[in-house]
Amino acid sequence: xxxxxxxxxPSDLTDDQWDLLGPVFSAPGKRGRKHAKxxxxxxxxxxxxxxxxxxxRYLPASFGPWTRVWSQFRRWSRNGTWAQVLTVLHAAARxxxxxxxxxxxxxxxxxxxxxGASNGGFTFHDRGGPYGRxxxxxRVVAVDVxxxxxxxxxxxxxxxxxxxxxxxxEHLTQQGVTGRLELVLVDRGVTATAAxxxxxxxxVEVRRVGWDDKQPxxxxxxxxxxxxxxxxxxxxxxxxxxxxENTTSSATGWxxxxxxxxxxxxxxxxxxxRRPVAVAA
Numbered sequence: 393x394x395x396x397x398x399x400x401x402p403s404d405l406t407d408d409q410w411d412l413l414g415p416v417f418s419a420p421g422k423r424g425r426k427h428a429k430x431x432x433x434x435x436x437x438x439x440x441x442x443x444x445x446x447x448x449r450y451l452p453a454s455f456g457p458w459t460r461v462w463s464q465f466r467r468w469s470r471n472g473t474w475a476q477v478l479t480v481l482h483a484a485a486r487x488x489x490x491x492x493x494x495x496x497x498x499x500x501x502x503x504x505x506x507x508g509a510s511n512g513g514f515t516f517h518d519r520g521g522p523y524g525r526x527x528x529x530x531r532v533v534a535v536d537v538x539x540x541x542x543x544x545x546x547x548x549x550x551x552x553x554x555x556x557x558x559x560x561x562e563h564l565t566q567q568g569v570t571g572r573l574e575l576v577l578v579d580r581g582v583t584a585t586a587a588x589x590x591x592x593x594x595x596v597e598v599r600r601v602g603w604d605d606k607q608p609x610x611x612x613x614x615x616x617x618x619x620x621x622x623x624x625x626x627x628x629x630x631x632x633x634x635x636x637e638n639t640t641s642s643a644t645g646w647x648x649x650x651x652x653x654x655x656x657x658x659x660x661x662x663x664x665x666r667r668p669v670a671v672a673a
Contacts, residue, residue, distance in 0.1 A: 399454035403439040437461040442649040445630030469645030488662045496536035498575040502619040504531045506635040520549025529635040532556045539618035541651035546643035553581035626650045
């Protein structure tokens with residue numbers, strides 16, 4: 393196979409973005425050889441797969457051997473690197489949006505069922521959703537008031553909303569983004585008893601939101617609608633079209649990668665908007 397260098401794709405990191413995220417990816421591990429010089433190309437390859445949904449063996453030769461990218465993806469999915477990158481990127485996006493604090497005071501947590509592919513997820517896919525009709529995985533996403541993802545996890549489809557929300561709050565605590573947190577909005581799939589317990593355990597107000605009357609049309613709920621918009625944007629990452637993964641760590645890695653890609657696009661738009669326009673003399 394001939395490796396072609398110098399090919400670029402729309403999903404590639406810019407120099408400024410790599411300056412921001414490179415130190416997180418390059419952090420030395422406890423064991424193993426140091427990161428190779430092509431680390432940026434490896435990250436670009438993962439962003440390319442997340443966006444296009446291509447299979448590992450179909451990865452363009454310009455990114456180098458697919459086995460190199462695959463092994464690094466597994467390592468970062470298992471050691472929490474993607475979550476750290478999302479935390480750093482989210483803080484930068486809030487700063488770009490003019491927010492005074494890097495950490496949010498309010499978040500919205502929601503879940504979304506993803507149907508499992510026939511050749512994936514046999515180690516954790518199970519049945520969930522209404523009447524247990526969907527066999528696959530449950531994606532848990534938390535966003536702040538700007539609508540940008542703060543955290544993302546994947547659990548088996550049968551996981552109850554109570555447990556999914558609990559896992560997300562524990563995850564965000566580990567990431568150190570709950571220092572200012574005061575209010576958590578959750579769907580009414582979370583029981584009132586569980587919401588009170590979560591509030592006590594994490595010293596926040598957990599508020600259940602939803603409409604009392606059922607309507608066949610979408611009606612936005614103040615602030616809570618932002619997580620629906622976030623889920624729609626994440627759906628543009630074709631790797632998430634179905635749950636193709638065989639482990640929750642791998643599935644979580646791709647969901648977090650999609651969140652990273654969404655935040656990168658937001659940052660690029662904001663920076664372009666703020667950039668002064670040159671006026672011809």
